[in-house]
Every structure is written in structure tokens, then in C-alpha cells.
Amino acid sequence: MTASEPWVSNNTAQAILTYVHYAYPIILLVFFLSAFTVHSILTAPKDEIVQAVPDRTGPGGKPLPRNTSPSAKKGKQKELDFSPARKLVFDWLSIGVVLTYLANSVIVIVHALVDKKHEWWCGQSTVIYIVASFFLYTLFLISIIDTKPSPTAAHYSTWIVGLIMECILLGASLAIYSSEHREPTAGHGEGKVRHGVTTWEAIEIFVDLVRIILICALIAFYALFVLLRWSKARSAHRGENGTTEETSGLLNGNANENGNANGNDYGSTNPDKVEEEVPGWVRPDKVESKSWWEYIRGYSLFFPYLWPAKSVRLQLVVLICFALVMVQRAINVLVPMQAGAITNTLSGEGGARKSAVWGQICLFILYRLLQGGNGLLGAVRSTLWLPIGQYSYKELSTAAFEHVHGLSLDFHLGKKTGEVLSAMSKGSSINTFLEQVTFQVVPMLIDLVVAMGYFLIVFDAYYALVVAVVTCAYLYLTIRLAQWRANQRRHMTNLDRRSDAVKNDSMMSYETVKYFNAEKYEFKRFRGAVVDYQVAEYKVLLSLNVMNVAQNMVFTIGLMITCFIAAYQVTTGQRRVGDFVVLLTYMAQLQQPLNFFGTFYRSIQSAMINSERLLELFKEQPTVVDDPNIKELPSCQGAIRFNDVSFAYDPRKPALDGLNFQCAPGTTTALVGESGGGKSTVFRLLFRFYNLTGGSIQVDGHDVKDVTIDSLRRHIGVVPQDTVLFNEDIMYNLKYAKPDATDEEVYDACRAASIHEKILDFPDGYASRVGERGLKLSGGEKQRVAIARTILKNPRIILLDEATAALDTETEQHIQLALDKLAQGRTTLVIAHRLSTITTADQILVMHKGKVAEKGAHEELLAMKGRYASMWRRQIKVQQLSDKAERLRNEVRGDDSASQSEDDRNAGNQRGRAPEALVKGALDEESSRPLPPGHP
Structure with missing residues (x-):
């Protein structure tokens, strides 16, 4: 071996050390961000994904999202976090890694001060490596402390990459320091030649070795804790499948986030208790935190x-x-x-x-x-x-x-x-x-x-x-x-x-x-x-x-x-x-x-x-939608049939329970009974406001769920009890039923509804504005406008929901005449509390607890002496008492008080009772009478 050979090896190691010093923080940062991004995408809850609902589109033909039901949200699987004690291990180990870089910087500064006369300096690459790595591992530490769950697989994989590069740096440093090398300087002169590891270099290697041990500990603890968690989850899974172990709870239930068995709150004694969830569009005070993805x-x-x-x-x-x-x-x-x-x-x-x-x-x-x-x-x-x-x-x-x-x-x-x-x-x-x-x-x-x-x-x-x-x-x-x-x-x-x-x-x-x-x-x-x-x-x-x-x-x-x-x-x-x-x-x-x-x-x-x-x-998704490939209702004659219809607004309380009836085309069917008996529900289901829970509703032999909602509603006209009009002119509100209608068609409809002459008496005629919700019109005028636009729509089926309940007797008579004209030749369903308005109906259905208690024409139901007959007697009694009270009141106004006889004064005392008191007394007397045996 020649004398130059160690310098070749030394130069190669120095080049590796310099390049890795520059590349280390960049590679680690890019890798961590990439791993964090991939991890966030892979662990995001799948049930929140915005997907197109099959064969359905939203506004403008765009796909609708899948709504997450409350049960799905409660069962949404999230990545588990480590326990506070285990997380503390990662916190302290990460702090130790950060401190090693701080120790490196202290060593560099002290070394530079001690060897100031020799102008010693570690070099730019080392400064970049120490400072950038210090902030990088500080970022890792902050992410572990601030985020949940943490640490994650992104941290784990980044620690592995960092460990590999730290080992490369340590190997290059040992290769340099163990052979003949020259110390770096800050100036242009040459530093001292060293033949072995100096004290400063030994301290530096020791700190680097401590850092490698700490990173190895981070990797090892993460793998150990994940393995333990996986083993515990596997044991719990076996216990749920029937292989009960000693560690299984006595209730053998799934613990929720609060630790309650089977997900029930402690102290809850009502198993049917339903927790109402606040919709997100209501802007709740606390919104569930979400990842950027x-x-x-x-x-x-x-x-x-x-x-x-x-x-x-x-x-x-x-x-x-x-x-x-x-x-x-x-x-x-x-x-x-x-x-x-x-x-x-x-x-x-x-x-x-x-x-x-x-x-x-x-x-x-x-x-x-x-x-x-x-x-x-x-x-x-x-x-x-x-x-x-x-x-x-x-x-x-x-x-x-x-x-x-x-x-x-x-x-x-x-x-x-x-x-x-x-x-x-x-x-x-x-x-x-x-x-x-x-x-x-x-x-x-x-x-x-x-x-x-x-x-x-x-x-x-x-x-x-x-x-x-x-x-x-x-x-x-x-x-x-x-x-x-x-x-x-x-x-x-x-x-x-x-x-x-x-x-x-x-x-x-x-x-x-x-x-x-x-x-x-x-x-x-x-x-x-x-x-x-x-x-x-x-x-x-x-x-x-x-x-x-x-x-x-x-x-x-x-x-x-x-x-x-x-x-x-x-x-x-x-x-x-x-x-x-x-x-x-x-x-x-x-x-x-x-x-x-x-x-x-x-x-x-x-x-x-x-x-x-x-x-x-x-x-938010509509609950009543058309099924794929559904057809329109071709025509409508008005035949209606309810076949064993069941429905409930709340599963704990059914609104309809096996309802059966049918209406022939062109006939009038009246629905009567106590409040909550299911009368309005019949209208809502026929109009497809809700889906049935059982049975079927047919129109002309077609199941309503097998035809489009729009085509079904096109053949149904509704006159509600409380008509709401737009704050526009009368002509706008009338043409709302048929925008392409001519003025003559509107006039004819208003004549049929007995409102045409009344509108012409207004200062602006048909251009008169009706005010917010139509409040500038009287109750009778609003009802007749509603009837007129229903006539203009010309439906085959008419739904009358207490159209005259809130009107006086004279106005009611006018409205009733208009309703009779509207019902001619059409299938009509009427909800009525005033039985006198439906005596001519082809059939009357007495509703009780979601079923038809009695059915027949007016005379037939009176002959039954059942529920309808009792209601009829009660209303007749109330009407008689109201007429008597009104007659007495008129007599009081016309009599001369000085010529009153004793009997008149006694009668006057009786007249002093308000008509409401007389009516209430009659109702109490009538309601105390029991129904005949055999009637519900």
C-alpha cells in the first residue's frame, strides 16, 4: 500500500459525507411529506368518499354524494392511537434525537472558539446538516405531539430512512477520522493534519452514535407497540366469534370510544332512546376534525x-x-x-x-x-x-x-x-x-x-x-x-x-x-x-x-x-x-x-x-326518488287503491297499519276521524312525499313506486287547508299551476271558483299583489284562488285537506259550491272535520289508529250507530247550541231591558253563559256516552 492510498479513500469518504450532509434534510423532508400524504389518503374513512349514486344525478346533472347515515358514522373505523403512556415514550425519544443535534451545534461552536487561532470550522455542509436536521426532527416531534393518531406509518418509514442515512454519515466519519486527514478551516489556509481520532471528533462520533441508538429505539418501540395492538385486536376478534378467552369481558360486547359496553351510555334505561343528530348544515358548535385529504x-x-x-x-x-x-x-x-x-x-x-x-x-x-x-x-x-x-x-x-x-x-x-x-x-x-x-x-x-x-x-x-x-x-x-x-x-x-x-x-x-x-x-x-x-x-x-x-x-x-x-x-x-x-x-x-x-x-x-x-x-339526499329505468304514468282515469298500506314516521309509533280502501274514478271519498288517525298521512303517501313501509298504493292499476313522481303528481291537484301564495300579483299565482295558460283560461277558472268578479273589484284587478304568503287576501279569497289554480291545472285526482275548516259559514258555502264544481268528473279525496260538508260523498272512511274503522255512505254509517254516528250527533248538538246562543245574543240586543219578565231575566242569566261554555258542556255530555257494543 502506498502513502497516497489512504488519501484516495479519505477523499471519497469526504465527498460522501459532504453530499449526504446536503441531501440528508432534503431527502428526509420529501420522504416524510410523501409518506404522510400517502398515509392520509389510505387511512381516510371510506364512507365519506363522494361517489355518484347509481343511475342518479344531482343538480345540473352532477353526481350526488353518498350521505353518511348516523349508524355508519358511529361505526366508522378510524386508525387507533397509542395510549398516553406509550405515546410518551415516542415523545421523549424524539426529544432525545433533537437534543443530539443541539449537542452537535454546541460542539461545533465551542470547538470553533477553542481553535480560533487555527481558524477551525466544520464547513458549510455540516452547518446545513445540523441546522436543517434539528428543525426537521423538531417538526417530527411537533407532529407526534399535535396530531392524533401519532406516530403513524409515515413517521415509522421516515425513521428507517433517517437511520440508513445516519449510518452512512457515521461510516464516512469513521473512515475519515481513523485515517490521516486534515482538519477543515474557515479561511483559505490548510488545517492541521491528524493521524487519528481527536477528542472533538470522538465526542462528535459519540453523539452521532447516541442519535442512531435513539432512532433505533423509536423504530423498535413502534414495531413492538403495533404488534401488541394487532395481537390484542386479534384476540378480541376471536372472543367476539365465540372463542371466549379469559381476557374477554363478561358482557362480551364491543366497547365504544367512551368505554361503554355495546355502545350504550351508562345509566340509559330506555333501549328505544334515539339520539337526535344535529345536521351539519345547521352549523353545530363543534365539527368533527378532518384531515386535509x-x-x-x-x-x-x-x-x-x-x-x-x-x-x-x-x-x-x-x-x-x-x-x-x-x-x-x-x-x-x-x-x-x-x-x-x-x-x-x-x-x-x-x-x-x-x-x-x-x-x-x-x-x-x-x-x-x-x-x-x-x-x-x-x-x-x-x-x-x-x-x-x-x-x-x-x-x-x-x-x-x-x-x-x-x-x-x-x-x-x-x-x-x-x-x-x-x-x-x-x-x-x-x-x-x-x-x-x-x-x-x-x-x-x-x-x-x-x-x-x-x-x-x-x-x-x-x-x-x-x-x-x-x-x-x-x-x-x-x-x-x-x-x-x-x-x-x-x-x-x-x-x-x-x-x-x-x-x-x-x-x-x-x-x-x-x-x-x-x-x-x-x-x-x-x-x-x-x-x-x-x-x-x-x-x-x-x-x-x-x-x-x-x-x-x-x-x-x-x-x-x-x-x-x-x-x-x-x-x-x-x-x-x-x-x-x-x-x-x-x-x-x-x-x-x-x-x-x-x-x-x-x-x-x-x-x-x-x-x-x-x-x-x-x-342531504331525498328519501323518495324514482327507481332506475322507471316509466311515466301514461294517463290517469282516477282509480285509487290502498292495499294493506303500512307507514310510520317513527318506528316506535305506526301512523298507518294495514290500511285498505279503493276509490272508483270520478267518485268522492271522505276521510274523517280523530286527529292523529292517519288522514293527512294518506294524502302524503298518495302524493309520494314518503315511501311506504309495507303494502302498495295503485293508481289505475299502476303501483305509484313504478311510475315517475313527476308524472304522478301531474295528475293530482291539492287544495290545502292553509293556502300559501307568493308575494306576487294574483295572475302570477294563478298561472303558477299552468305557466303557459292564456288569460281567458285563467278567467274561466276563476269564474268556476267564484272569484273572478271579486278580483275585478280590486283596484289593480289581476295585477294586485297578494302580500307575504298572501296575507293581503282574506281566508276565503285565498281558498278560492287555490281552487281556481287547481282547476287550471285540470288534474284527474283532487285532494282537499280541510279546505273550509277555518272559514265562516257563509264563506264556507261559497267555497263548497266551488269545490263541488272542481270535483265534477274527478276522483276526489276529502279530509273533513265538519261532517255536514261530506254528506253527499260516495263513501266515507272513518279512520282510527291508522285503519278504516267504518266505511260507507252517510246514511249507511248513521244506521251503524257506531263511531261516525257518535261524531254526527256531537256535531249536530254543537251546531244547535251555537245557533241557540247566537239567537239568544241577538234577542238580548233587541229586547227592552225595562219590560223583561222574571222568566226573561232568568233566561238572561242563562244567556249570560258564553256560547263556548254551552258548546263545551254539550261536548262533554256527548263524549260521556259509550259507543254501542261491537264498535271499536
Whole structure:
């Protein structure tokens, strides 16, 4: 072996050490981010995936998401976290790894101070390795402490990669130190030649060896704990399958997250207790935390509405906007470079002629004119993007409107109108989110990456390292503080929404407020809601100031370090003054996107909180939908048949239980009985508001579930008890049943409903506005308008739901005549409490507990002397007493009190009883009579 052979081996080891020092933090960071991304995707709950429902599309032909039922959510499998004790092991081991890098830095600094006269220095690659690795393993430690579950397979695989590279570094160091080598220096001179391992080198190797042992311990403990958890889960699985082990619980049930056997809450004595779940669109106070991948996957539902697929021109505009964004990134690099060139020219460095500075200044002004969001390029991009934003907002808003209208009745019965309207209005939040991500966040990240590359190439690795560390620290601090403020912002948003709800509900209930003189109560309620919101707003703004100070401190420290480095290099002649100006200008430019990220993260968090409600609203699915490949109802004669129909709003209480009846075409069937007997449910099921739980409903021999909902409802007309009209003119409300109807057709329908002449007496005739919900019209006028537009629809089946219940006797007679005309030649189902209005019905069904208790014509039912006869006697008695009370009241008004006889005065005492008291007494007397034997 010659004397030069050790130097060849030494040079090779030195090259390996240098390259690995530079590559170590980069490889480890990229690997961890990649592993974290893959792990997040693979472990995301599968039941939240937005999928197209087979053969069904949502608003605008887009796929509907699968809604997660409460039972599915409760059973959703999540990755298990380690116990606190085991997690503490990883925390302390990770802290030990971080401390080893801190020890390396202390060794380097002390060594440099001790050997100052020999100008010893570890070298740039070692500084990069120590500082970057310190922050990298600190990031790992923070991720273990902050996130759940942790550590994960991403940490485990990253530790393995780090262990391999640490072993390579240790091997290269031993190869160098064990042979003849020369110590590095900070200057241009040569360091001392060493023939063996020095004390400093031995300490360094010891620290590296401790670090390797700690990383090995992290890997070993992770594998051990995962193996133990897998073994325990396997034992529990065997116990559930019947192989009961000694470790199995006595109840042998599945423990939920709270540790309760079989998932039941302790102390629950009601097995039928159903916990009502708050819908996501209601904006609950606490929302389940989700990973970034779950958010992206959930919000992918909106992407088809955001991309202008219907316009090639708009797609080209999108591409042009992206190109302008890339040009803006190049301008951001040219501005500080041009500032440095002007400085060098003015200072006479590099032999540049000062006369050339005028052209350089003009070029700098041109760059500044083009730079930034308020620059020329930014203004052009914003202008071009306007139709894209309008397209997205239009598609989302109309899609939300269509979707809510497509939901079934069970949703609308349980909704709060203010909540739904507020959630539907959040389409602008999605649009804002898209634009901010596309033209602010992505460009910001590109600017940061370009800045690191620029400093690495044009300056040196120290600047790139400082920029990278400051950027990561700034972003992490921003995200962490924003997460801390998330619940505060969410609470503030909820209180803002609550104040809006109080305001909307109070305005919509204007008459009720006036009826009960509750203005002061409403004022106090709204004022209290505003005060609660302002208290929450104060906390949010205070935490915002804390966040801004912390962000500014991080960036200021980074700027100070880079300025120290640049100033040192300028004073030692390594760099020109223009380079220092470039550094200051570029760092100032970087502060803008970083500061924006803090603002953006808050705004995007607010947008996500708002858009979560729209997303959850989109996830609501209609329960009554057409089956695939279903056909339309070709025609309708009006034959209706209920075959053993069963239905329940709540499984614990059936609404219909084996209901059977049929209606011949052109006949009238009346439904009577006590409240809760199932009368309204019959109408709702026939109109396909709900799905049956048993039996079938047929129209002309076609099962209603085998024909499209739209074609079925096209042949059914409904006159409800409380008619709600749009706040438009009368003609608009009438033509709502048939938009293409002519005015003459409308007039004919109104004549048939006995309302035409009444409308002509209005000051504006058919152009008269009816007010909110039609409140400018009387009850009888609204009912006749409802009858007129049902006549205009010309259905074969008519559903009359207590159409005259709230009207006076005279108006009822007019309405009844109109209803008789409406029912001519049509199959009519009537819900009536006033039996006098359905005496001419072809058949009367007496409903009791979801079944037909009695059936027949009026005379037949009276002859049965059963439930219907009792109801008839009761109503006749009440009517007689009401007539008598009214007659007595009229007599009192017309009699001369001075000529009253004793009998009259006694009668007057009797008349002093209110008619309501007389009616109530008759009802009590009649209800005390038992039904004849044999009747239900």
C-alpha cells in the first residue's frame, strides 16, 4: 500500500459525507411529506368518499354524494392511537434525537472558539446538516405531539430512512477520522493534519452514535407497540366469534370510544332512546376534525360546478389567467435583481458605466408596473377572471337551489328556514376559496420555492436554509395559531348566524309578535344575540393581534440573520453592495406573501366553515326518488287503491297499519276521524312525499313506486287547508299551476271558483299583489284562488285537506259550491272535520289508529250507530247550541231591558253563559256516552 492510498479513500469518504450532509434534510423532508400524504389518503374513512349514486344525478346533472347515515358514522373505523403512556415514550425519544443535534451545534461552536487561532470550522455542509436536521426532527416531534393518531406509518418509514442515512454519515466519519486527514478551516489556509481520532471528533462520533441508538429505539418501540395492538385486536376478534378467552369481558360486547359496553351510555334505561343528530348544515358548535385529504375529497363535490365545462371560451380564459400568474412569478424575481443592478451601477462596482443607470431605472419601473396583484398583470388577470367567478357562483347557487327543492318532505318538515337559506347562500364562499387558492396560495408557494432556489444558486446555501426555516416556522406558527383560533371563529360564526336567525324568524313572525305585544321581548332577544356575537368577536380580534405579533417576530428574526450574513460577506469583500440590496428587496417581497398567508389562512378557514354548511346540505339526499329505468304514468282515469298500506314516521309509533280502501274514478271519498288517525298521512303517501313501509298504493292499476313522481303528481291537484301564495300579483299565482295558460283560461277558472268578479273589484284587478304568503287576501279569497289554480291545472285526482275548516259559514258555502264544481268528473279525496260538508260523498272512511274503522255512505254509517254516528250527533248538538246562543245574543240586543219578565231575566242569566261554555258542556255530555257494543 502506498502513502497516497489512504488519501484516495479519505477523499471519497469526504465527498460522501459532504453530499449526504446536503441531501440528508432534503431527502428526509420529501420522504416524510410523501409518506404522510400517502398515509392520509389510505387511512381516510371510506364512507365519506363522494361517489355518484347509481343511475342518479344531482343538480345540473352532477353526481350526488353518498350521505353518511348516523349508524355508519358511529361505526366508522378510524386508525387507533397509542395510549398516553406509550405515546410518551415516542415523545421523549424524539426529544432525545433533537437534543443530539443541539449537542452537535454546541460542539461545533465551542470547538470553533477553542481553535480560533487555527481558524477551525466544520464547513458549510455540516452547518446545513445540523441546522436543517434539528428543525426537521423538531417538526417530527411537533407532529407526534399535535396530531392524533401519532406516530403513524409515515413517521415509522421516515425513521428507517433517517437511520440508513445516519449510518452512512457515521461510516464516512469513521473512515475519515481513523485515517490521516486534515482538519477543515474557515479561511483559505490548510488545517492541521491528524493521524487519528481527536477528542472533538470522538465526542462528535459519540453523539452521532447516541442519535442512531435513539432512532433505533423509536423504530423498535413502534414495531413492538403495533404488534401488541394487532395481537390484542386479534384476540378480541376471536372472543367476539365465540372463542371466549379469559381476557374477554363478561358482557362480551364491543366497547365504544367512551368505554361503554355495546355502545350504550351508562345509566340509559330506555333501549328505544334515539339520539337526535344535529345536521351539519345547521352549523353545530363543534365539527368533527378532518384531515386535509378528507376536506379535499369532500369539496371535490363542488369541482364540477366550478369548472366552466359548458364554455370553451371560458376554458381558454382560465389558461390565459394561469399563464399570467407564471409571468408574475418571473417578474417577482426580476424586480430585486434589477434593484441590485442599479445599486452596483451607481456605486461603480464591476466597472459599469453610470450612464447606463437610466435605462436600468426605466426597466425597474416597468417591472414594478407589472408586479403584484394591483399591478398591470394582476389587473388584467382579475378582469379576465370575472366571468369565471360569475359562472362558478351561478352554477353553485342554482345547484343548491335545485338540490333543496329536490329534497323530500321529511327534510323540509324538520328544517329551520333561516338555517337552510343561510347555508344556501354560501356558494360565494366556495367561489372565493377557489380564487384564493388558485391565484394567491399556489403563487405564494411557487414564490417561496423559487426564492429558496434563487438564494441557493445566486447566493449560497446559508441563505436558502434561513429562508426555508423561516418559511416553515412561519407557516407552522400561522396554522397552529389559526387552529387555536378555529373554535373561537366557529363560535363567533355561530353567534352571527344565530343573530341572523333571530332577526329572520322575528320578521317572518311579524303578526305573531304583534298579536302578543312581544316587541320588547323581541328587541331584548335580538340585542342579546348581538351582544353575544360582539363578545366572541372581541376574543377573535384579540387573538388575531397576538397572531400578527408572533408572525412578525419570526420573519424579523430570519431577516436579521440573513442581513448579518450578507453584511459580513460584503465587509469581507465576498459580495457587492448590490447583493445586499437584492437580499433586502427580495426578503421584503417574501414577507408580503407570508403575511398574506396569515390573512389567507384566516379567510380560507372562514370560507371553509361557511362552505361546510353548503357541503353538508348537498350531502342531504331525498328519501323518495324514482327507481332506475322507471316509466311515466301514461294517463290517469282516477282509480285509487290502498292495499294493506303500512307507514310510520317513527318506528316506535305506526301512523298507518294495514290500511285498505279503493276509490272508483270520478267518485268522492271522505276521510274523517280523530286527529292523529292517519288522514293527512294518506294524502302524503298518495302524493309520494314518503315511501311506504309495507303494502302498495295503485293508481289505475299502476303501483305509484313504478311510475315517475313527476308524472304522478301531474295528475293530482291539492287544495290545502292553509293556502300559501307568493308575494306576487294574483295572475302570477294563478298561472303558477299552468305557466303557459292564456288569460281567458285563467278567467274561466276563476269564474268556476267564484272569484273572478271579486278580483275585478280590486283596484289593480289581476295585477294586485297578494302580500307575504298572501296575507293581503282574506281566508276565503285565498281558498278560492287555490281552487281556481287547481282547476287550471285540470288534474284527474283532487285532494282537499280541510279546505273550509277555518272559514265562516257563509264563506264556507261559497267555497263548497266551488269545490263541488272542481270535483265534477274527478276522483276526489276529502279530509273533513265538519261532517255536514261530506254528506253527499260516495263513501266515507272513518279512520282510527291508522285503519278504516267504518266505511260507507252517510246514511249507511248513521244506521251503524257506531263511531261516525257518535261524531254526527256531537256535531249536530254543537251546531244547535251555537245557533241557540247566537239567537239568544241577538234577542238580548233587541229586547227592552225595562219590560223583561222574571222568566226573561232568568233566561238572561242563562244567556249570560258564553256560547263556548254551552258548546263545551254539550261536548262533554256527548263524549260521556259509550259507543254501542261491537264498535271499536
